[in-house]
Amino acid sequence: MPVNAIAHYNLRVERALMEQLREFYEQVIGLRLGPRPAFGSFGYWLYAGEQDVLHLSEEQAHDRRRIGSDLTFDHVALACSGWPAFEARLQAHALAYQLDRVPGDGRLQVFLRDPAGNGVELIFSAGEA
Numbered sequence: 001m002p003v004n005a006i007a008h009y010n011l012r013v014e015r016a017l018m019e020q021l022r023e024f025y026e027q028v029i030g031l032r033l034g035p036r037p038a039f040g041s042f043g044y045w046l047y048a049g050e051q052d053v054l055h056l057s058e059e060q061a062h063d064r065r066r067i068g069s070d071l072t073f074d075h076v077a078l079a080c081s082g083w084p085a086f087e088a089r090l091q092a093h094a095l096a097y098q099l100d101r102v103p104g105d106g107r108l109q110v111f112l113r114d115p116a117g118n119g120v121e122l123i124f125s126a127g128e129a
Contacts, residue, residue, distance in 0.1 A: 075119025
């Protein structure tokens with residue numbers, strides 16, 4: 001039975017930080033808030049098109065997490081389009097980011113951190129950059 005795709009990733013944090021993450025992923029990255037099943041805990045589902053790609057879940061007192069990605073998780077990569085508009089958005093939010101290229105095919109890689117310190121990579125086609 002093959003794996004077909006990544007369905008979503010989940011960040012579990014306290015509620016105040018969750019609100020910062022929701023705002024970051026909506027306003028900076030461009031995901032949109034969408035429907036979420038009525039789980040017994042508070043949270044959000046953020047969508048890229050029709051696919052829920054990021055789940056934000058509220059941590060419980062017994063479930064405290066360290067923030068950041070200093071363990072084995074390095075970053076999530078999101079396929080994007082519209083680099084000039086994204087660049088303007090990053091600059092408008094005064095966010096630090098680094099640019100690189102994928103060797104061989106020239107895709108533009110944009111690396112930054114979300115408010116919890118998690119790595120985010122935005123990938124744009126070579127023709128856009």
